[in-house]
Amino acid sequence: MEETHRGRTALVTGAARGIGRAVAEGLARRGARVAVMDIALDAAEATAAEIGGGAIAVAGDVGDWESFQAAHAAAVARIGAFDILVNNAGISPKRDGARVPAAEMDPAEWRRVVDINLSGCFYGARLVAPAMIAARRGAIVSLSSVAGKHYSSIVGVHYAATKAAIIGLTRHLAGELGPHGIRVNAIAPGRIESPMIHTVGAAVNQAALAATPLGRLGTAAECADAIAYLTSDAASFVTGVTLDVAGGLSMT
Structure with a gap:
């Protein structure tokens, strides 16, 4: 694989499993040094060890400013300021x-989902932006969802509202940070084969699959590939965009 991210440092939140883990692995394979951040330190350490390439693990709760701030500071002390931030951590209570x-x-429950899914994205951007501004470069990608664009009978209003808000946050951060050479984008996954989708019954996922033009569930690796593109120089003129990774599910 081409080392498109050689010399970059990346912070990925919620990276111990699922999409976050795939993102961390994908960036590391492309040459980035990755900080695997998760609320579960043991799982983060295991993921970082398996990734290799100088990956490190840090524990932190993205929904708590002080916790996120401490985790960020600990990571920077070990591998330096970040060129890339991936706001992946999120919850969808059922x-x-x-x-x-x-x-x-x-x-x-509403407040906790807002804290993690939305405030966590702001906190992450707030923490990495000063160093990115000083360096006049950087890429931030947040995880939205097709449920932030269209009504979904699967998720609660807290999840849907936060994922819609991330789209707006992405646009406005892109406008503010663009003059400093920083790009800000998001992806909107559809039904992705990950631990989160198994919190609902199989029939729910079958219905979503039937409504997806490509006729299958997506994979965490496909989300990771989209994020690898958005954080690479190949996307150097792409900012303020929310890219669907949904197999056509949101084509309405």
Whole structure:
């Protein structure tokens, strides 16, 4: 594989498993030195060890500013300032395999999803932006979802709202940071084969598959490839974009 990211340093949140792990692996294979950040340190350390290439693990809660700040500082002390940030960490709580209706949702659950899925993306950008501005280069990619663009009967309103907000956050950060040479984009996955989709019944995923023009679930590796493109020099004139990685699911 071509080392398109040689000499780059990347921070990937929620990187111990699923899409985040695939992203961390993909960037490392392309030559980047990666900080695997996750709330579960043991899992992050295992992932970093398997990735190799100088990857490190740091523990942190993206939904808590102080925790994220400490994790970022610890990572920078070990591998230097970041050229790349991938805001991957996110949650989609369910009840007995189904979304929690808005009329029954605990406000504490709403706040926690907003803290992790949305505030975590802002916190990440806030932490890496000063060094990127000083270097006049950088790439930030956040994970939105097709559920942030269209109604979904699968996810709760908290998840859908945060994923829609990430699209707006991406556009505005791209506008603010573009003059400093920093590109900000997002991807919007559809149904991706990952631990998160198995919190619902098989019938739900079968229905989503039937509605996907390509007729299959996506893979974490396909999301990782899209992010590798968006963080590479091949996308040097691409910013403010939310790229669907959904097999055509959102074509309406």
